Amino acid sequence: MRMSANDVKSKVLEIAREVAEAIKEGRFPELEYPPNTQRNIVFDERVGYIFRPTFYGKIKGSHSKSLRTLSGVLYGMSRALDHLENGLTMTKRDFYYLHKVERLKGTLFPEDQRETDARIILMELILGMPREAFSITSDPRGWIYGDIELIDRSGRVLKADQVGEMGYSVPPRPENIKFKRIGVKAVVAVEKVGPAKNMIELGIPEEKKIAIAILQGQASRSMRRFLRMLSDEGVPLAVLTDLSPWSLRIAATVIYNSINSAHIPHLATPEARFIGILTRDVEEGFFKDYKFALEPLTQADYKAALDNKSLPNLQNEFWQEENDWFLQNKKKAELEIFKAMSPSAKTLKEYFIRYLSEKLEQHLGVSI
Numbered sequence: 001m002r003m004s005a006n007d008v009k010s011k012v013l014e015i016a017r018e019v020a021e022a023i024k025e026g027r028f029p030e031l032e033y034p035p036n037t038q039r040n041i042v043f044d045e046r047v048g049y050i051f052r053p054t055f056y057g058k059i060k061g062s063h064s065k066s067l068r069t070l071s072g073v074l075y076g077m078s079r080a081l082d083h084l085e086n087g088l089t090m091t092k093r094d095f096y097y098l099h100k101v102e103r104l105k106g107t108l109f110p111e112d113q114r115e116t117d118a119r120i121i122l123m124e125l126i127l128g129m130p131r132e133a134f135s136i137t138s139d140p141r142g143w144i145y146g147d148i149e150l151i152d153r154s155g156r157v158l159k160a161d162q163v164g165e166m167g168y169s170v171p172p173r174p175e176n177i178k179f180k181r182i183g184v185k186a187v188v189a190v191e192k193v194g195p196a197k198n199m200i201e202l203g204i205p206e207e208k209k210i211a212i213a214i215l216q217g218q219a220s221r222s223m224r225r226f227l228r229m230l231s232d233e234g235v236p237l238a239v240l241t242d243l244s245p246w247s248l249r250i251a252a253t254v255i256y257n258s259i260n261s262a263h264i265p266h267l268a269t270p271e272a273r274f275i276g277i278l279t280r281d282v283e284e285g286f287f288k289d290y291k292f293a294l295e296p297l298t299q300a301d302y303k304a305a306l307d308n309k310s311l312p313n314l315q316n317e318f319w320q321e322e323n324d325w326f327l328q329n330k331k332k333a334e335l336e337i338f339k340a341m342s343p344s345a346k347t348l349k350e351y352f353i354r355y356l357s358e359k360l361e362q363h364l365g366v367s368i
Contacts, residue, residue, distance in 0.1 A: 200212055
């Protein structure tokens with residue numbers, strides 16, 4: 001959902017007026033909001049996490065602790081609005097430092113950033129909009145490389161395969177982008193920078209008419225929104241990750257969104273397909289002769305696999321079978337396994353193309 005600065009300003013001023021009127025009338029002000037707890041979140045395999053509020057909380061000015069929260073929210077909104085009206089953005093770290101001022105000692109001065117991060121989420125829930133709408137953004141993380149022409153916020157036409165060696169850096173608010181032309185058959189969202197960059201360096205996007213999206217680990221909110229925008233344009237989307245407990249979460253987050261971001265719409269891409277690395281690739285498929293290159297699970301990996309058993313977005317039989325493999329074998333495969341198979345750059349390219357060709361055809365019906 002795209003919101004203008006005027007929309008945000010109107011909502012902030014509406015809340016401020018409600019508080020002011022309550023005080024003027026001699027009442028304790030209250031703010032109602034829907035908490036982003038599991039009571040208000042449902043999961044649907046077809047669309048992902050859905051924020052469906054049935055329970056509402058209140059920040060009450062009649063309680064000392066709640067009054068501090070109420071004051072903090074109003075102060076945070078005022079600082080965000082000031083930035084928004086002056087064309088500035090801020091990071092969550094900036095927002096934290098806006099509270100570390102002399103006059104706020106003993107009142108709103110935070111103990112650490114966790115306090116102000118929680119306040120940002122509260123502002124999202126009260127205003128009913130993502131933090132990016134009121135100028136609080138994350139550091140950009142993620143690129144897209146391929147034959148895609150887009151128009152950015154300034155009106156410039158950019159080509160995603162001509163703006164840097166890793167492509168176009170996805171901005172914090174991709175809603176400001178318009179697609180002018182999309183000339184790719186599919187987008188492959190790759191977890192890791194190294195393998196993705198190798199695919200680009202080997203000329204695979206140009207040769208096979210695909211785009212490579214570099215997630216750089218867990219996909220950021222802006223990257224997930226951008227991938228959803230491409231999917232809404234009809235572009236098939238594949239997700240390629242390590243074979244690890246953490247990587248299952250990465251793939252599932254792209255497809256279904258996450259619990260923590262369930263209150264933010266349009267971050268899930270349910271039409272996306274997880275193409276690998278899959279357990280059957282290791283057991284009987286592409287990597288069956290390279291089991292010697294598997295890595296042992298760490299204690300943290302194993303705990304993540306145990307935790308995966310209770311995550312709502314991993315309850316499907318497919319995800320559970322993939323996850324059980326980690327618990328049984330205590331192994332994982334990384335995308336760098338392609339390097340273990342390849343004595344030369346030429347061979348590496350051949351393996352990448354063969355794997356992607358098989359997977360895109362199998363999971364998306366796309367021939368490259």
